[in-house]
Amino acid sequence: xxxxxxxxxxxxxxxxxxxxxxxxxxxxxxxxxxxxxxxxxxxxxxxxxxxxxxxxxxxxxxxxxxxxxxxxxxxxxxxxxxxxxxxxxxxxxxxxxxxxxxxxxxxxxxxxxxxxxxxxxxxxx
Numbered sequence: 001x002x003x004x005x006x007x008x009x010x011x012x013x014x015x016x017x018x019x020x021x022x023x024x025x026x027x028x029x030x031x032x033x034x035x036x037x038x039x040x041x042x043x044x045x046x047x048x049x050x051x052x053x054x055x056x057x058x059x060x061x062x063x064x065x066x067x068x069x070x071x072x073x074x075x076x077x078x079x080x081x082x083x084x085x086x087x088x089x090x091x092x093x094x095x096x097x098x099x100x101x102x103x104x105x106x107x108x109x110x111x112x113x114x115x116x117x118x119x120x121x122x123x124x125x
Contacts (some may be wrong), residue, residue, distance in 0.1 A: 003071045005030070008052055011069070011115045015055075023056040025114070049091040051106065055119065059105075065122045066099050066106040069094050073110045 008026060015024055019049075027050045028040055052065040058064060070076055076089055081092055099106035105122050109115035 004052075004069050007071065007109075007112050007115065008069050010112050011109075014112075014116060015119070019057075024054060025056070026032075026053050027051065028089060049088070049095040051092070051095065051108075055122070057123075059123050060125070062105040062122070063103045064105070065119065066096065066104055067109045067118065068096060068107070069109045069115060071077075071111060074108065075110070076108050 012024070012026065027045070029038075029045065029050065030052070033041070051068040053067040053069065053090060055065040055067075076084060076093070078084055083090060096106040096108065107118050109118050
C-alpha cells in the first residue's frame with residue numbers, strides 16, 4: 001500500500017508541474033486514519049472501489065480521467081492475462097468499466113511511468 005501511495009504522491013506532484021491549472025483530486029479512503037475519521041470519509045462517498053485519482057478535464061470526447069493506481073501489472077493481472085481472483089480488484093475493475101460506460105476515461109495505472117503515460121495519452125489526439 002505504501003508503494004501505491006508514493007506513486008500517487010509522485011504523480012500528483014508531476015501533474016501540478018506539468019498542468020498547473022488543471023483540477024484533479026484523490027480519493028483518500030486508502031489512507032491510514034482513525035476509525036472515526038474513516039467512518040466519516042466512507043459516509044461522504046457513493047460506495048467502494050472509487051478510483052484513486054480523478055482529472056476533471058474533458059479531452060478527446062471523454063468527460064474526465066479516472067486512474068486506479070497500482071504498484072505494477074501483477075497487482076491486477078495474472079501471467080495468463082486474466083484478472084486476479086481478488087474481490088477488491090474485481091470491484092475496482094467493475095467500477096472502471098462502469099465509469100467508461102458513463103463517458104469517462106478510466107484505467108488502471110501500473111507504477112509512476114505508466115500513470116504518466118496514461119495521462120499524456122488521455123490529452124493527446
